[in-house]
Amino acid sequence: MKKIEAIIKPFKLDEVREALSEVGITGLTVTEVKGFGRQKGHTELYRGAEYVVDFLPKIKIEIVVNDDHVDAAIEGIIKAARTGKIGDGKIFVMPVEQVVRIRTGETNESAI
Secondary structure, rough: EEEEEEEEOOOHHHHHHHHHHHOOOOOOOOEEEEEOOOOOEEEEEEEEEEEEEOOOOEEEEEEEEEEHHHHHHHHHHHHHHHHOOOOOEEEEEOOOOEEEEEEOOOOOHHHH
């Protein structure tokens, strides 16, 4: 099993959710986050004063999938989240040792 974390632009969330649903991934966790990379941030004017916004709003999506669904999930995220502009985001894939469904006590693949 693998955990996939994707950092994307907020307005791409619905498209990514739909793309994941199309490849059979039904559950995900979404968190509003802030960060910066090459995009750096930008300056804004507020009441005549200029200030720098260092951290830009992003969305972090977390999913856990069987090993055979990893490539389809990544391709779906890329296809839905890509704008071709700086700041499209990143995808991280890491191993998962164990999953337990709290309600039933199911473990691993049956708990996903």
